[in-house]
Amino acid sequence: MNYSQLYKESLFNNVIPFWEKHSLDTKFGGYYTCLDRKGAIYDTDKFIWLQGRQAWMFSYLYNNVEQKEEWLKIAKLGVDFLIQHGMDANGNFYFSTTREGTPLVQAYNIFSDCFAAMAFGQYAKATGDKKIQELAKKTYFNILDRKDNPKGIYEKGMGTRSLKSFSLPMILSNLVLELEEVLPEQEVEKTIDFSVNEVMNVFLQKDNGLIYEFLNHDGSQNDSFEGRLINPGHGLEAMWFMMDIAVRRNDKDLIKKATDTILNILDFGWDKKHGGIFYFLDVKGHPPQQLEWDQKLWWVHLEALVALSKAYYHTKNPEILEWYVKVHEYAWNHFPDKEYGEWFGYLNRQGEPHLQLKGGKWKGCFHVPRGLYQCWRTFEKIEV
Numbered sequence: 483m484n485y486s487q488l489y490k491e492s493l494f495n496n497v498i499p500f501w502e503k504h505s506l507d508t509k510f511g512g513y514y515t516c517l518d519r520k521g522a523i524y525d526t527d528k529f530i531w532l533q534g535r536q537a538w539m540f541s542y543l544y545n546n547v548e549q550k551e552e553w554l555k556i557a558k559l560g561v562d563f564l565i566q567h568g569m570d571a572n573g574n575f576y577f578s579t580t581r582e583g584t585p586l587v588q589a590y591n592i593f594s595d596c597f598a599a600m601a602f603g604q605y606a607k608a609t610g611d612k613k614i615q616e617l618a619k620k621t622y623f624n625i626l627d628r629k630d631n632p633k634g635i636y637e638k639g640m641g642t643r644s645l646k647s648f649s650l651p652m653i654l655s656n657l658v659l660e661l662e663e664v665l666p667e668q669e670v671e672k673t674i675d676f677s678v679n680e681v682m683n684v685f686l687q688k689d690n691g692l693i694y695e696f697l698n699h700d701g702s703q704n705d706s707f708e709g710r711l712i713n714p715g716h717g718l719e720a721m722w723f724m725m726d727i728a729v730r731r732n733d734k735d736l737i738k739k740a741t742d743t744i745l746n747i748l749d750f751g752w753d754k755k756h757g758g759i760f761y762f763l764d765v766k767g768h769p770p771q772q773l774e775w776d777q778k779l780w781w782v783h784l785e786a787l788v789a790l791s792k793a794y795y796h797t798k799n800p801e802i803l804e805w806y807v808k809v810h811e812y813a814w815n816h817f818p819d820k821e822y823g824e825w826f827g828y829l830n831r832q833g834e835p836h837l838q839l840k841g842g843k844w845k846g847c848f849h850v851p852r853g854l855y856q857c858w859r860t861f862e863k864i865e866v
Contacts, residue, residue, distance in 0.1 A: 485791075485810075486861035492818070493854040498543070500824040500840065501536065501847040506556060510582050512563030515846040519838040520822050526581035530568050532846035533560050534575075534597030538660075539847050541604035543855075554608055561605045561614065564598050573624050578843075592625050596653050599625065603661045619664045622657065629654075645696040645708055651680035652720045659726060674727055681720055682739060691746035692765065693717035707771040712763045714751030715782030718744060722789040722856070725796065741793040741802060748786065748805055753778075756832050757812045759786060777836060778829040780845065783813040784853030791860040825850050 504521035505513040507528075515532045516525035537560025544553040567583030569575045574589035575598050589595075602618035605611070629650055655677035662670050684701045685693050695711040698704050721740040728736035751759045758778035762770045790806040793799065816833045817825040819840070827845040828836040839845070 484861075484865065486858050486865050489854045489858035489861065493851055493858060496818075496823050497825075497851050497854060501851075502552075502556065505536070505841070505847060506559060507581065508559070510563075511559050511566070512583075513560060513847070515841040516843070517839065517841040519819065519840060521824075521840065524839075525842075527578055527586060527843075528563070528567075528581060528583070529578045529843055529846070530564070530575050530594040531577075531597045532841075532844075532848070533563055533568065534594065534599075534601040535846055535848035537561050537564065537601035538597065538604050539851055541601065541608050543851075544608045545604060546855075549608075557601075557605050557608065561601055564601060565614075565617070568594070568598060573620060574628075575621075592628050593649075593653070595621055595625050595628075596657055600657060600660045603664055607663065615664050618661055622661055622665065625654075625657075643704070643706065643708075644699060645704055646699050648681070648685045648693060648695050648697075648713075648716060648720075651677045651685070652716060652723065655681060655720065655723045655727060659723075659730070674731075678724065678727060678736070681724060682736070682743075686739075686743060690750075690765070691743060692750055693720065693743065693747065694765070707764075710764045710766055710768065711770070712750065712765050713761075714747050714759050714763070715761070715779065715785050717747045718759075718782070718789045719785035721747075722785070722792050725789075725792045729796075737793075737796045740789075741797050741799060744786075744789050744793055745801060745805070748809075753831065758816070758829070758831075758833060759783060759809070776831040778816070778831070778833060780817050780825050780827045781849035781853075783809060783817065784849050787813060788853050788856040788860075791857050791864070795860050795864050 500521060504517050505515065507514055512528050512533050513536045514523045514526060515529060516523060518524050537557050540553045540557040544550060544557065563583065567579050570589055575594035576585045576589050577587035577594055579585050599618050599621040602614050602621060606615035606618055654673055658670055658673040685697060687694060692712055694703065695713050696704065696708040703709055721744050724740040725737055751763060753760055759782050760775060761777050761779050761782060762772045762775040764770045786809045790802055790809060794802045794806055816829055819826055824840045826835040827839060830836045
């Protein structure tokens with residue numbers, strides 16, 4: 483099978499047209515993300531991290547595929563909305579707003595900020611806009627200022643069991659590469675060093691080769707719901723971030739370690755009865771606290787495919803190819819909607835669509851197109 487052709491055609495003939503047709507709010511700016519199976523809008527609230535992700539996606543396509551004016555216009559819709567309505571007086575980004583841009587939910591963590599920074603970085607690259615370039619830089623440093631207490635006054639915990647989260651070093655490892663052109667070289671290297679060490683030497687556990695979502699601040703494991711939590715999708719996504727860093731630094735050992743970790747995560751996270759990758763698992767096999775633990779999610783499988791394709795390109799490991807085919811067949815047999823386009827986001831354990839939506843509060847124009855793009859480009863190199 484010619485994988486590169488499949489991914490490319492799906493990206494440009496199916497997925498991107500779906501979002502171009504259904505998601506643009508030309509009246510108030512930004513994007514609708516709450517789209518039903520056919521693309522009809524079922525809620526007009528705007529979730530800031532999804533605004534940032536879609537603005538990033540279209541800027542990225544403009545910069546890396548073709549300088550289509552339509553793509554740049556779509557990116558501008560999101561960037562302008564983020565600047566005009568996305569942040570508070572301190573430059574922290576809200577979680578959500580109304581359609582018109584009135585804030586709904588406070589800036590209670592730094593993930594909206596991360597995706598806004600990514601959007602500004604790619605859009606500034608596309609346009610040469612120095613003000614937006616500065617905004618990307620300012621947002622990045624604002625994220626770093628908040629990294630030790632990302633939720634600030636919105637933190638619910640009492641501090642009795644203070645754990646550190648894998649999501650921060652994971653996202654920084656990708657964000658810093660996204661913003662490499664606008665950040666001082668010393669800052670880029672420092673953040674890469676921090677992220678690689680945290681991901682591969684702290685959160686990656688030597689005893690079982692798995693990545694934990696939460697640890698004690700001294701790096702030890704915590705025997706609690708949070709401390710036992712494994713999120714296979716997060717670990718797999720982080721591994722392709724690590725491989726991108728390894729390529730940048732010509733670090734073959736890091737590629738090998740990331741490849742081994744991919745295999746460990748898939749072996750642990752694969753549903754041996756129904757196929758597909760579990761959403762959440764407890765490392766000791768206890769009942770997870772997340773009731774949706776056994777669902778099969780679109781982004782988890784796409785991140786697995788990206789990680790596996792990159793690992794195979796770099797190592798030619800037959801075990802990786804075997805897993806690639808297995809995950810590819812599961813994903814393509816269950817997630818794409820052959821009738822109305824795009825991918826279903828949420829399947830039950832048996833692999834049937836749990837929800838018919840194509841977008842919502844958490845799913846937007848990001849993981850599907852980014853995953854298709856990454857696999858297309860990687861298989862172009864593999865299939866030469």
